[in-house]
Amino acid sequence: MSTLALTDAVADYGQQRVLGPLNLTLQRGERVALVGKSGAGKSSLLAVMYQQWRGRGAALMPQELGLVPSLSVFHNVYMGALASHPTWYNLVTLAKPFRRDVAAIRPLLAQLSIEEKCWAMAGELSGGQRQRVAAARAIHQGGEVLLADEPVSALDGPQSEALMVELTQAYPTAVLAMHDVELALRFTDRVIGIADGGIALDAPSARLTAQDLLPLY
Numbered sequence: 001m002s003t004l005a006l007t008d009a010v011a012d013y014g015q016q017r018v019l020g021p022l023n024l025t026l027q028r029g030e031r032v033a034l035v036g037k038s039g040a041g042k043s044s045l046l047a048v049m050y051q052q053w054r055g056r057g058a059a060l061m062p063q064e065l066g067l068v069p070s071l072s073v074f075h076n077v078y079m080g081a082l083a084s085h086p087t088w089y090n091l092v093t094l095a096k097p098f099r100r101d102v103a104a105i106r107p108l109l110a111q112l113s114i115e116e117k118c119w120a121m122a123g124e125l126s127g128g129q130r131q132r133v134a135a136a137r138a139i140h141q142g143g144e145v146l147l148a149d150e151p152v153s154a155l156d157g158p159q160s161e162a163l164m165v166e167l168t169q170a171y172p173t174a175v176l177a178m179h180d181v182e183l184a185l186r187f188t189d190r191v192i193g194i195a196d197g198g199i200a201l202d203a204p205s206a207r208l209t210a211q212d213l214l215p216l217y
């Protein structure tokens with residue numbers, strides 16, 4: 001992957017256009033924060049990116065997380081790599097995980113401070129724990145670019161920091177919708193401000209302060 005681009009991208013719900021048309025180019029190794037008020041179109045933009053780029057190795061961490069509540073944390077994380085194993089292997093794993101997958105997933109859970117929940121059902125976790133499981137699944141999946149919708153919204157300060165470190169280490173190229181503007185500026189290279197379904201601002205994070213982003217809200 002050298003660059004990923006969107007050309008005249010739009011999102012419609014029925015007759016209602018909620019995004020675009022807009023153009024956007026993402027360089028390899030670039031981390032972008034999507035900011036803007038609720039309803040501006042950040043999730044819609046991430047959905048369009050995923051639609052267009054999934055064939056090029058995009059991984060999605062959606063706002064609603066998409067975990068299977070009746071499966072263990074291990075199995076939910078394992079699902080990130082489902083496509084890289086044959087069906088028989090996935091079926092065996094459902095009943096009895098292979099040692100090498102447990103050995104790969106446990107340290108990841110430890111880094112996110114949820115190792116003790118490895119065999120708990122995802123449906124029995126707190127919101128912040130579930131968010132970390134979804135992040136672990138995205139990290140386990142791997143890929144060229146991470147598309148994450150409010151990846152740390154349910155976490156406290158130190159936990160948010162820790163998760164941002166893990167996500168950005170795993171994915172040098174990422175687009176992250178974030179409402180914590182300070183955190184967004186610290187962990188990304190570029191900020192794209194979305195307002196009314198369009199790009200209202202596109203600037204290097206290093207040149208911005210939280211104050212500069214206020215007009216977007």
Ligand SMILES: Nc1ncnc2c1ncn2[C@@H]1O[C@H](COP(=O)(O)OP(=O)(O)OP(=O)(O)O)[C@@H](O)[C@H]1O
Pocket residue numbers: 013018036037038039040041042043044045063
């Ligand atoms: N399923 C849907 N059906 C109809 N309209 C929708 C649907 N999902 C989103 N919208 C509309 O599209 C617009 C953009 O929504 P979107 O979820 O992309 O915003 P957002 O910036 O991600 O907001 P938030 O920060 O609250 O997640 C909003 O006006 C919203 O009402």
